[in-house]
Amino acid sequence: MPTLSTIAFDADDTLWHNERFFRLTQDRFAALLADHADRDHLEERLLAAERRNLGRYGFGIKGFVLSMIETAIEVTDDRVPAGVIRELIAAGQDMLDHPIELLPDARQSIEVLGRDHRILLITKGDLLDQERKLAQSGLGDLFDGVEIVSDKTAPVYAAIFARHGTDPAGAMMVGNSLKSDVLPVLEIGGWGVHVPHDLTWALERDTVPESHTRFRTLRDLGGLGDLVRGLGADNAP
Numbered sequence: 001m002p003t004l005s006t007i008a009f010d011a012d013d014t015l016w017h018n019e020r021f022f023r024l025t026q027d028r029f030a031a032l033l034a035d036h037a038d039r040d041h042l043e044e045r046l047l048a049a050e051r052r053n054l055g056r057y058g059f060g061i062k063g064f065v066l067s068m069i070e071t072a073i074e075v076t077d078d079r080v081p082a083g084v085i086r087e088l089i090a091a092g093q094d095m096l097d098h099p100i101e102l103l104p105d106a107r108q109s110i111e112v113l114g115r116d117h118r119i120l121l122i123t124k125g126d127l128l129d130q131e132r133k134l135a136q137s138g139l140g141d142l143f144d145g146v147e148i149v150s151d152k153t154a155p156v157y158a159a160i161f162a163r164h165g166t167d168p169a170g171a172m173m174v175g176n177s178l179k180s181d182v183l184p185v186l187e188i189g190g191w192g193v194h195v196p197h198d199l200t201w202a203l204e205r206d207t208v209p210e211s212h213t214r215f216r217t218l219r220d221l222g223g224l225g226d227l228v229r230g231l232g233a234d235n236a237p
Contacts (some may be wrong), residue, residue, distance in 0.1 A: 003156045003170055003232075004117065004170055004171075004172055004191065004228065004231055004232065005117060005118055005119040005166055005170040005171070006117060006119075006120060006161065006166040006170060006171040006172070007113050007117045007118070007120070007171075007172045007174065007228065008017055008119075008120040008121070008122045008160075008171065008172065008173045008174065009110065009119070009120070009121055009122070009173075009174050010122065010123060010128065010173070010174065010175030010176060010177065010180070010181045011121060011123035011133065011134065011174065012125070012133075012176075012201065013103075013176045013177075013200070014103070014106075014175045014176045014181070014195060014197070014221075015102060015103060015106040015110075015121075015137065015139065016083075016100050016101055016103060016106065016133065016137055016175065017100075017101045017103065018133075019197065019199035019200065019201060020191075021095050021098050021210070022064060022095070022201070025064075025068075025091045025092070025095055026043065027062070027093075028087070029042065029046070029068050029071075029072075029088065029091070030042050030043075030153055032055055032072075032084050032087055032088070033072055033075060033076070033080075033084070034132065036075050036080075037075045041075075042071065043074065043143065043221055045071045045074060045075060046067060046068060046071045047202055047203070048175070049067040049068075049070050049071045049074075050063070050064065050067045050203065051203060053066065053067050053070070054203075057093040058124075058125070058126070058127075058150050058151070059083075059124050059150070059151070060125035060126035060128055060129055060130075061092055061095045062092070062126055062129075063124075063126075064092070064095075065089065065091070065095075065234065066090060066191075067086055067139045068088050068091075068092075069088055069089075071163035072084055072085065072088065094144050096129060096132075096233070098134055099136070100136040100137045100166060101201065102137060102139075102220065103197075103220070104220055104221065104222065105221040105222040105224075106221055107139060107142070108221075108222075109222070109224045109225060110139060110142045111142060111223065111227050112144075113225060113228060114142055114144075114175050116145045117228075118145075118164065118166065119142065119143050119144050120143060120144060120145045120146070120147065120164060120172050121134070121137070121143045121145070121146045121147065122147045122149065122152065122157070122158070122160060122173065123146075123147070123148055124148070124149050124150060124151055124152050124180065125148070127148055128177075129212060130148045131148070134146065139200070144164075145164055147160050151180075152181065152184055153184050154173050154184040154185075154188050154195060156184070156189040157162060157173070157185050157190070158188050161188075161190070162208070164165040168185070168188040168189045168190040169189045169190065170190075171185070171190040171191065172185075172190060172191035172192075172228070173185040173190060173191070173192055173193065174193040174195060174221075174223055175194070175195065176196060176197040176200060176205040177200065177203065178194055178203075178204070178205065178206040178207070178208060178209075179203070179204050179206040180204055181194070181198040182194050182209070183209065185217060186209060186212055186214055186215060189214075190214065191214045191215075192209075192214060192215050192217070193215075193216045193218060193224070193227065194208070194215070194218070195217075195218050195219075195220060195221060195224075196217070196219075
């Protein structure tokens with residue numbers, strides 16, 4: 001078994017909080033349209049719009065705001081007040097300005113593992129927003145490479161690892177999303193480590209690959225160092 005040489009981290013809700021701002025904005029969205037639809041119906045329609053628009057707008061705040069506006073138009077039968085549209089745009093701008101709050105052990109895990117491994121950041125979403133968050137996080141200088149992609153699929157991961165001179169079998173991806181961070185990397189023969197977050201977007205959920213020999217789950221990033229050391233001990237001659 002190849003030695004683990006590269007450890008890649010997801011960003012949003014793995015290294016810093018992100019989904020909480022989407023949830024707060026959805027609360028604002030529901031309040032603005034309370035006279036037109038109940039909350040459950042709005043959430044269902046918004047999720048459908050987000051799913052439908054991923055191919056057009058990709059992942060991130062801008063696509064989310066456009067999906068909210070589209071949903072508002074739909075549920076009001078094209079009668080949504082201009083003031084509501086203005087509020088939704090303002091909500092999106094607030095999200096783009098939100099401060100970065102690191103999750104526990106994020107910096108320490110990267111610093112410790114970076115002594116013996118190549119450390120990558122692999123994140124998806126809007127380029128400008130992801131660059132802003134990385135700069136504000138103070139973690140940028142700790143990575144040997146940063147990859148901001150439109151989507152995370154098995155071919156995308158394979159291309160990234162190849163670009164950084166890593167065989168997928170010697171790579172690990174750490175993240176909160178089973179669908180984006182874990183399953184595609186397992187598919188190409190890497191290690192997938194799931195670090196669940198209390199808030200996970202519905203479109204990032206998937207079936208836990210319990211029986212996969214290269215799948216691991218951790219309560220938080222504080223256990224990552226021991227996990228990696230244990231894998232190294234298992235591979236020792």
